[in-house]
Amino acid sequence: MSLAQxxxxxxxxxxxVSRALAGxxxxxxxxRARVTAEAARxxxxxxxxxRRLRRxxxxxxxxxxxxxxxxxxxxxxxxxxSAIGPALAAAGLDLLVTTARPGADEMRAYRxxxxxxxxxxxxxxxxxxxxxxxxxxxxxSFPFVAHGRSETSRAFAYVDIDGExxxxxxxxxxxxxxxxxxxxxxxxxxxxxxxxxxxxxxxALGAPxxxxxxxxxxxxxxxxxxxxxxxxxxxxxxxATDRIAVGALHAVADAGLVVGRDVSIIGxxxxxxxxxxxPPLTTIAQPIERAARRMVEMLLARIAxxxxxxxxxxxPATLVARASDGLALQDPQTQxxxxxxxxxxxxxxxx
Amino acid sequence: MSLAQxxxxxxxxxxxVSRALAGxxxxxxxxRARVTAEAARxxxxxxxxxRRLRRxxxxxxxxxxxxxxxxxxxxxxxxxxSAIGPALAAAGLDLLVTTARPGADEMRAYRxxxxxxxxxxxxxxxxxxxxxxxxxxxxxSFPFVAHGRSETSRAFAYVDIDGExxxxxxxxxxxxxxxxxxxxxxxxxxxxxxxxxxxxxxxALGAPxxxxxxxxxxxxxxxxxxxxxxxxxxxxxxxATDRIAVGALHAVADAGLVVGRDVSIIGxxxxxxxxxxxPPLTTIAQPIERAARRMVEMLLARIAxxxxxxxxxxxPATLVARASDGLALQDPQTQxxxxxxxxxxxxxxxx
DNA sequence: TCGCTATTCCGAATCGTTTTGGAAGTCAAT
DNA sequence: ATTGACTTCCAAAACGATTCGGAATAGCGA
Numbered sequence: 062m063s064l065a066q067x068x069x070x071x072x073x074x075x076x077x078v079s080r081a082l083a084g085x086x087x088x089x090x091x092x093r094a095r096v097t098a099e100a101a102r103x104x105x106x107x108x109x110x111x112r113r114l115r116r117x118x119x120x121x122x123x124x125x126x127x128x129x130x131x132x133x134x135x136x137x138x139x140x141x142x143s144a145i146g147p148a149l150a151a152a153g154l155d156l157l158v159t160t161a162r163p164g165a166d167e168m169r170a171y172r173x174x175x176x177x178x179x180x181x182x183x184x185x186x187x188x189x190x191x192x193x194x195x196x197x198x199x200x201x202s203f204p205f206v207a208h209g210r211s212e213t214s215r216a217f218a219y220v221d222i223d224g225e226x227x228x229x230x231x232x233x234x235x236x237x238x239x240x241x242x243x244x245x246x247x248x249x250x251x252x253x254x255x256x257x258x259x260x261x262x263x264x265a266l267g268a269p270x271x272x273x274x275x276x277x278x279x280x281x282x283x284x285x286x287x288x289x290x291x292x293x294x295x296x297x298x299x300x301a302t303d304r305i306a307v308g309a310l311h312a313v314a315d316a317g318l319v320v321g322r323d324v325s326i327i328g329x330x331x332x333x334x335x336x337x338x339x340p341p342l343t344t345i346a347q348p349i350e351r352a353a354r355r356m357v358e359m360l361l362a363r364i365a366x367x368x369x370x371x372x373x374x375x376x377p378a379t380l381v382a383r384a385s386d387g388l389a390l391q392d393p394q395t396q397x398x399x400x401x402x403x404x405x406x407x408x409x410x411x412x
Numbered sequence: 413m414s415l416a417q418x419x420x421x422x423x424x425x426x427x428x429v430s431r432a433l434a435g436x437x438x439x440x441x442x443x444r445a446r447v448t449a450e451a452a453r454x455x456x457x458x459x460x461x462x463r464r465l466r467r468x469x470x471x472x473x474x475x476x477x478x479x480x481x482x483x484x485x486x487x488x489x490x491x492x493x494s495a496i497g498p499a500l501a502a503a504g505l506d507l508l509v510t511t512a513r514p515g516a517d518e519m520r521a522y523r524x525x526x527x528x529x530x531x532x533x534x535x536x537x538x539x540x541x542x543x544x545x546x547x548x549x550x551x552x553s554f555p556f557v558a559h560g561r562s563e564t565s566r567a568f569a570y571v572d573i574d575g576e577x578x579x580x581x582x583x584x585x586x587x588x589x590x591x592x593x594x595x596x597x598x599x600x601x602x603x604x605x606x607x608x609x610x611x612x613x614x615x616a617l618g619a620p621x622x623x624x625x626x627x628x629x630x631x632x633x634x635x636x637x638x639x640x641x642x643x644x645x646x647x648x649x650x651x652a653t654d655r656i657a658v659g660a661l662h663a664v665a666d667a668g669l670v671v672g673r674d675v676s677i678i679g680x681x682x683x684x685x686x687x688x689x690x691p692p693l694t695t696i697a698q699p700i701e702r703a704a705r706r707m708v709e710m711l712l713a714r715i716a717x718x719x720x721x722x723x724x725x726x727x728p729a730t731l732v733a734r735a736s737d738g739l740a741l742q743d744p745q746t747q748x749x750x751x752x753x754x755x756x757x758x759x760x761x762x763x
Numbered sequence: 764t765c766g767c768t769a770t771t772c773c774g775a776a777t778c779g780t781t782t783t784g785g786a787a788g789t790c791a792a793t
Numbered sequence: 794a795t796t797g798a799c800t801t802c803c804a805a806a807a808c809g810a811t812t813c814g815g816a817a818t819a820g821c822g823a
Contacts, residue, residue, distance in 0.1 A: 063779055074803045079781065089801060106527040110464035111779035114808050119461065121508075128494050139490045143479050146511025155530065157472075158509045160497025176413075176457040179506065279688045311688040337630045337662040339690050414809055425773045430811060440771060462809035465778050 063108065067099050121155035122360060123180035125170045125194075127187070128160045135277065135304065136332055137349065141186060141208070144353035152361055154181070168193060175203050182360045184208070184353075188219070188253045204363035206356045206372070209253045218359045218372035222347040224254050224329070227378040228261030228299060231327045231345060234380065235297040236265060239389035240325060244271035244295035246285045246305050258301050258329065271295050275305070282308025283315075290316050290324070296389050297325035303332045303344055310338055310385065325386035329378075341383035352376060414459065418450050472506035473711060474531035476521045476545075478538070479511045486628065486655065487683055488700065492537060492559070495704035503712055505532070519544060526554050533711045535559070535704075539570070539604045555714035557707045557723070560604045569710045569723035573698040575605050575680070578729040579612030579650060582678045582696060585731065586648040587616060590740035591676060595622035595646035597636045597656050609652050609680065622646050626656070633659025634666075641667050641675070647740050648676035654683045654695055661689055661736065676737035680729075692734035703727060 064082075068075045073092065081088040081096035082105075088096075099105075113119055124145070126138055142158075149156050157180050161170040171194055174180050181204065185194055188209030198205045199215050207219040235243050245262045248255040255274070263269060271293035275281035282305030289295055290312065300306035306328030313320045320326055321340050328335060331346035359372045415433075419426045424443070432439040432447035433456075439447075450456075464470055475496070477489055493509070500507050508531050512521040522545055525531050532555065536545055539560030549556045550566050558570040586594050596613045599606040606625070614620065622644035626632035633656030640646055641663065651657035657679030664671045671677055672691050679686060682697035710723045 064781095065779075075780080076782085076803050076805095077801085079779095080802090083781080087801060092801080104527070106524075106529075108465070108779050109528045109530050110461050110470070111808090112781080113461035114459070114465050114778090114810090115780045115782085117808070126494070126497065128497065136487065136490070139487070142477070142509065143511060146477065146479065146509070150511065156509045156511075158493065158497070158507045159501065160494060160507075173457075176455065177460045178457075179460050279684055283688060307685060307688050311690065314690055333630055334658060334685070337634060337658050339662065339665055415811095416809075426810080427773050427775095427812080428771085431772090434811080438771060443771080459809050462778090463811080465780090465808090466810050466812090468778070 062103065062105065064105075066103065067096065067105060071095055071099055119179055119181050120153065121157050121180045122149055122357075123157045123159065123174040123183045125159045125161055125167065125174070125183075125185065127163050127167070129163050129276070135302075137302075137330065138186065140349045141184075141353045144350035145184065145357055148354045148357035152357070168197065171197060175201055182206070182364045184356055184360060189251050190253055190256060191251075192253075204360060206360045206363065208352060208356060210373075210375075211253055216368075216370045216373070218363055218369040219374070220352045220355050220359070221375045222254075222352065222378050223375050224257040224345075224347075224378065225261035225264070227329070227345045227347075227380065228258045229265045230261075231299055231380055232262050232265035235299070235325060235327070235386065238297070238325065238387060240297040241389070242270065242293065242295045242297070244289050244293060244298040245273070245301070246282060246289070246298060246309060247272065247274045247301045248277045248305075249274050255301055258299075262299055271298075277302040277304050279304050279308040279311075282306060283312045285309070286312035287316065290318070295324070297327075297386065300326060300328045303328040303330040303335055303342065306342055306344065306385075307334070307338060310342070320385050321387045323390060325389075327380075327386050331381055335381075336383070338385070340385050343383045343386045344381060345378045346381050347378045348376065413454065413456065415456075417454065418447065418456060422446055422450055468529075470530055470532050471504065472508050472531045473500055473708075474508045474510065474525040474534045476510045476512055476518065476525070476534075476536065478514050478518070480514050480627070486653075488653075488681065489537065491700045492535075492704045495701035496535065496708055499705045499708035503708070519548065522548060526552055533557070533715045535707055535711060540602050541604055541607060542602075543604075555711060557711045557714065559703060559707060561724075561726075562604055567719075567721045567724070569714055569720040570725070571703045571706050571710070572726045573605075573703065573729050574726050575608040575696075575698075575729065576612040576615070578680070578696045578698075578731065579609045580616045581612075582650055582731055583613050583616035586650070586676060586678070586737065589648070589676065589738060591648035592740070593621065593644065593646040593648070595640050595644060595649040596624070596652070597633060597640070597649060597660060598623065598625045598652045599628045599656075600625050606652060609650075613650055622649075628653040628655050630655050630659040630662075633657060634663045636660070637663035638667065641669070646675070648678075648737065651677060651679045654679040654681040654686055654693065657693055657695065657736075658685070658689060661693070671736050672738045674741060676740075678731075678737050682732055686732075687734070689736070691736050694734045694737045695732060696729045697732050698729045699727065 064075045064078045068078045077088060078096050081093045082100060146156060159170045161167040174183060183205040185205060186208040188207050188211045190212045192211045195211050195213060195217060199217060210219055210221050232243055247259050250256060271289055273285035273289060275285050286309035298309060300309050306326055309326055310320055313324045318324055328342045328344035331344045335342040335344050363369060415426045415429045419429045428439060429447050432444045433451060497507060510521045512518040534556040536556060537559040539558050539562045541563045543562045546562050546564060546568060550568060561570055561572050583594055598610050601607060622640055624636035624640055626636050637660035649660060651660050657677055660677055661671055664675045669675055679693045679695035682695045686693040686695050
């Protein structure tokens with residue numbers, strides 16, 4: 062199961078066997094044929110550790126998954142992983158997944174990946190305004206690509222979703238429905254994506270509206286919505302993630318109100334689930350899988366030595382209208398328009 | 413950043429530095445102190461590839477995630493990963509994640525992990541009745557632990573959830589509510605867990621009831637439930653997973669029926685989401701995280717050489733009652749008992 | 764002084780691959 | 794016969810850690 066073994070049975074040197082399999086042109090066609098045949102016969106597989114040691118590359122890429130409450134369960138990361146996997150496999154790279162609680166643990170995980178040379182590059186998500194991970198990787202000039210921007214003067218590669226525009230347009234949509242008290246249940250504002258979503262909401266509104274900031278779980282969405290309903294009485298609420306929206310949906314129903322009639326709700330992510338909430342959730346779809354594949358492309362280029370300056374992309378998100386939002390109640394002219402809207406579920410209609 | 417560097421600045425041999433750091437007792441206390449101090453000073457990290465090559469161990473564990481429609485998105489795998497991560501980190505092992513579509517791709521992924529010696533052991537989930545992966549790993553006598561049993565005469569290590577008992581009890585609960593036409597929306601019966609869940613349902617029922625088998629997605633759950641309602645008119649339906657149940661919930665509402673009154677639904681998994689469906693989903697909770705941690709323990713023992721025979725555990729699952737099931741309508745005596753049940757959401761009551 | 768045991772250190776081999784810098788042989792042109 | 798160009802092969806040196814089998818020194822009793 063080693064080059065030496067093939068070399069032995071064929072009476073060749075290890076060098077020649079290696080070069081034959083690697084496709085060098087200083088190996089005769091006949092010899093190459095004998096080598097590849099024998100390699101196939103014994104099902105030769107190169108020893109990954111030896112290759113890595115010699116080449117000085119790990120041939121692997123790292124991802125650190127946060128395990129804080131509500132973080133890791135997030136389908137967001139799973140969707141990212143599912144898209145990263147095949148893209149990396151196509152490039153012959155392994156995927157090393159580490160889990161860490163945000164905080165000291167987390168930086169230790171990144172340091173271990175970098176300093177033990179376990180990976181050649183890193184993908185990271187859920188960037189923060191002041192992101193210690195990004196600062197560290199930049200300091201080490203270690204190749205990485207982020208999903209999301211961050212507040213630093215130094216250039217790094219990223220793919221981001223334009224949450225600001227998406228949330229501005231979603232809020233404008235709600236304004237167009239006649240809503241005036243439009244709340245936002247946001248993620249903690251240390252997250253960069255929360256910044257942008259809030260900025261978009263604020264831009265459309267002109268002035269601050271009812272706001273809550275919570276970690277993105279169903280439970281927190283529920284609590285925040287219940288609180289919002291009690292103290293601020295919004296007629297529409299934008300939720301920074303679908304998980305928050307699911308909790309919010311429930312809080313509205315729990316208060317004896319009807320989602321889409323008494324209170325409009327718009328989410329963000331377009332989880333598979335969103336079609337099957339009641340009512341089906343109007344939400345903002347972001348192309349996570351495509352973004353993840355692009356991130357892998359960028360990372361390969363970074364590992365190959367390309368500069369990050371040209372690798373900064375912000376992609377649009379698109380609102381998918383379902384039935385959790387609609388015309389504001391206080392607008393009298395609208396009552397007759399309501400029914401068709403809620404009876405029409407674009408998903409169900411094609412079943 | 414190598415032993416040679418430390419040896420150089422300290423005027424020692426590489427051997428001594430290595431042995432000092434490894435804790436051998438043929439190194440004087442004074443030398444060991446000098447070595448550890450210098451190692452700390454330059455923040456020495458052993459080269460993972462070199463260590464692996466020399467020791468002949470990968471110091472990593474592999475997981476292959478299925479990427480078929482509805483498979484990978486499944487929160488099940490994310491919950492597993494989130495529990496595996498810390499347990500492996502504690503043992504100093506890396507986690508190598510590969511993605512593969514079930515089929516040829518999948519076996520290639522397993523072969524690559526084993527034959528390129530990329531991992532020392534493998535964790536696998538969603539076992540199947542005739543599981544090619546298990547057969548292969550047994551053939552290679554490669555250490556692995558499965559989540560779920562399989563139909564083979566050869567012993568292997570596993571942790572499984574007793575879905576049969578859980579589903580029997582859930583079905584008995586529905587029978588106790590007066591339901592007589594109790595359907596099952598199962599996962600494809602190539603999956604072992606589907607076998608057990610169906611067996612439990614069947615055991616309680618005595619005779620086959622309305623049955624559908626689909627891949628576990630919301631969409632498929634929706635379709636299967638709609639079909640079931642049209643052709644079989646069940647008053648209660650057991651769903652093999654919560655994702656199926658979410659779709660089923662929607663199909664019931666879509667048919668103009670009320671979940672918990674006209675049709676009872678029970679899921680399986682107890683996703684975080686289950687509390688926030690409408691109505692909140694009665695479902696069966698399985699301790700995935702604890703099981704995953706136990707699987708890691710077993711895998712470490714297997715890698716250390718322990719036999720798998722004593723590593724076969726089946727754990728109980730527990731039903732958590734929420735509001736998606738209740739007394740059957742046709743039973744006249746029950747009408748006054750219904751209301752309190754559905755107004756009482758054990759989760760909400762503690763908020 | 765001689766042997767003996769502890770203590771402390773180190774040279775060299777090893778893991779399996781890649782790669783540098785030739786070496787040996789063939790062939791045709793001079 | 795010599796030269797040069799080409800083809801085909803290989804020895805040996807890496808990569809960095811681990812480990813076997815000593816070696817050197819010191820201390821001690823006989």
